[in-house]
Amino acid sequence: MPTNPSWSNETISLAVGGVLMHLDNEGHPTGISGELSTLLDSHAGNDDPAIWIAKVLRPRLEAFARDGADHIVALPEELGGITLVARVLPDGDNTDGGHIVVLKDRKHLDALQGDLRLATRMREIAARFQQTAHDLKAPLQALALNLALIREDLESADVDEDVVDRVGILDGEVARLQRMLTSVMSDWKLPKASGLRRVDVQRLLREIAALVRPQATSAGVDMNVSLPPKLLVMASRDELKQAIVNIVNNAIEALATAAKSRARHLEISAENEDDCVLIRIADNGPGVAEAIRDRIFSLHFSTKSKGSGIGLFTARMVIERLGGSLELDTEEGKGTTVLLRLPHAPFSETPISGDTTPTGETSPG
Helix, strand or coil: CCECCCCCHHHHHHCCCCEEEEECCCCCEEEECHHHHHHHHCCCCCCHHHHHHHHHHHHHHHHHHHHCCCEEEECCHHHCCCEEEEEEEECCCCCCCCEEEEEEEHHHHHHHHHHHHHHHHHHHHHHHHHHHHHHHHHHHHHHHHHHHHHHHHHHHCCCCHHHHHHHHHHHHHHHHHHHHHHHHHHHCCCCCHHHCEEEEHHHHHHHHHHHHHHHHHHCCEEEEEECCCCCEEEECHHHHHHHHHHHHHHHHHHHHCCCCCCCEEEEEEEEEECCEEEEEEEECCCCCCHHHHHHCCCCCCCCCCCCCCCHHHHHHHHHHHCCCEEEEEEECCCEEEEEEEEEECCCCCCCCECCCCCCCCCCCC
16 A cells, blocks of 8 residues: 555645545545554554554445544554544545545544643643732732831840841741742743852751741641751752742641651751752651652642642752752651752852851751
């Protein structure tokens, strides 16, 4: 049977994502595109599948051509066992008539439709993010101004330094939220390589520990931070901070569900590992069930009744975009460890992002 017959451009356009087969007026195959030939030959070394498809379609060829709908054609196991989606069209390019059959692999078609649904959903989420960002801009500005005034009053009064530091943490987080919302309102994207800066992991993790410690204490969690100095990675500091906060918050929430009779521990540590920095976030909570481990970082997947399923997904996207990886080590009833690996930052004389005197915690532990 000839392959790659002379199809018109209009005919070829019908087969985007699929392949073509031509049937004569009697419903016999007279040509197939090279792609279909390859697909069928990968399951059978002769023309049997094409002949079999034509035989199945032949009794209702005219009816299928009139309705222009998709029809399922399932090849038997001896011919490959694949399921195809077939659409029959009159061959207007051929003076002798006949029909063109557009064939697509159902598995690939289902995957494509799933990707389209996800893309549509992501566009909806982006639109909602932008609207929410706009609505939050004014109250965040008011918070920032009032926190600055409160901090000035506290610094001029005889107030415990820890109180001033806590207000400083709030001030810093409001500023970070304002930057994130500005990014969302303009055109939210994951950080580009050209916009990355060297980030001191020790300082970053200490800031995160100071930020989440009140939440950990409220949940009865004993949190320990163990960090060597000067671990540098290339990152967008705000994005990386949010990704790690999402993971730490998830660990604290998991620990909050553990039995009250059991001590709750959370450890945040970092170290050099070959050509990367390894950040370890370990808890002794309930662990993750084996059946859902592969989905734990998926969009909209959550084990919490009111969870959005966005936090861990965003964390994974940010880390992978930075050239890093996330690994889950978990055992039901014993706890979970998230291993976050990021490439070392190359040596540079440029300042380190966020390399200022940190507020909150200043020493491990």
